[in-house]
Amino acid sequence: MRKILGVILLMASSASFGAECHKLLDFSASRLRASETIEFCDAFAGKALLVVNTASSCGFTPQFKGLEALYQTYKDDGLAIVGFPSNDFRQEYGDAEKTAEVCYVNYGVTFDMVAESSVTGTKANALFQRLRSKTGASPNWNFNKYLISPDGKTVRHFNSGASPRDGALENAVKAML
Numbered sequence: 001m002r003k004i005l006g007v008i009l010l011m012a013s014s015a016s017f018g019a020e021c022h023k024l025l026d027f028s029a030s031r032l033r034a035s036e037t038i039e040f041c042d043a044f045a046g047k048a049l050l051v052v053n054t055a056s057s058c059g060f061t062p063q064f065k066g067l068e069a070l071y072q073t074y075k076d077d078g079l080a081i082v083g084f085p086s087n088d089f090r091q092e093y094g095d096a097e098k099t100a101e102v103c104y105v106n107y108g109v110t111f112d113m114v115a116e117s118s119v120t121g122t123k124a125n126a127l128f129q130r131l132r133s134k135t136g137a138s139p140n141w142n143f144n145k146y147l148i149s150p151d152g153k154t155v156r157h158f159n160s161g162a163s164p165r166d167g168a169l170e171n172a173v174k175a176m177l
Contacts, residue, residue, distance in 0.1 A: 021045040022152025024134070027127045029114035032085065033100040038112060040082075040127070046150050047080045048176045051131065053119040054083040055091035055142040056102040063143050064107035066164030070173065071111045077177045078150065081111035084128070086119045089142055119144075131155060145169060149176050 021041035028039045040049075052067060064083075071081045085092050085099050093099050096115065103109040119128040119139050131146045132138045137157040145158040147169070154176070162169045 020151075024127070024130050024148055024152045024155070025049075027125075027130075029084075029117070029125070029127075032083075032103065032113040032115055033096045038082075038114060043112070044080050044082075047078045048074075048150055048173065049148040050079065050081045050173070051127065051146040051148065052081065052083050053086050053088075053128070053139045053142060053144050054103075054113075055086065055089060056093050056099050058089070058091040058142040060141075060143040060160050061102065062107075063164055064103060064109055068107060068109050068111065070164045070170060074173055074177060075111075079173055079177060083109070083111065083113040084119055084125070085113065085116040086139075086142070087116060088118055088120045088139070091142055092116060131157075147172055147176060 025040040025044055028037050030037050050067075050070075054064070055061065067081055067083070071079065083103065087094055094116070099116065100113070103113050117125040119125065124132070124138070128139070134155045135146065135157040137144070141160045143160045145162060147156045147158070149155070156172055158169050158172075164170065
């Protein structure tokens, strides 16, 4: 009888562990310049996730440096960041190699970057559609930021001008962790 009860408890705890993946994370995307796919539930469940629409030829592109510093500061506390290159505002190369060079070589990005996709309008990828639905805010330019709580219940939107460090965004990250 104890063995059966143990198995039932193990199954129940496994089921509740799987429940940690909220609907916002029911998404997958190919890594930038790679054939590997990121399953967001597997990679980010239980973490605070900062989602950023990026572009390589924008006045806000230097924010990669601040985003990387934010990531390095808080990754061990449970922060993950995913960059979504997009040409919705006509400032992305459209060439994964050039985009990767800007991110990885020019700015030393180590957080996750995914393949280019649309983040606005009817062609927006499913994650950005959910973020818009949850916050009422769609990116109106590059480097809009969405901070998702580990349980997915809270999503905060920050516009392009929000600095990754030393301001409201970093304070929200600290509070969420």
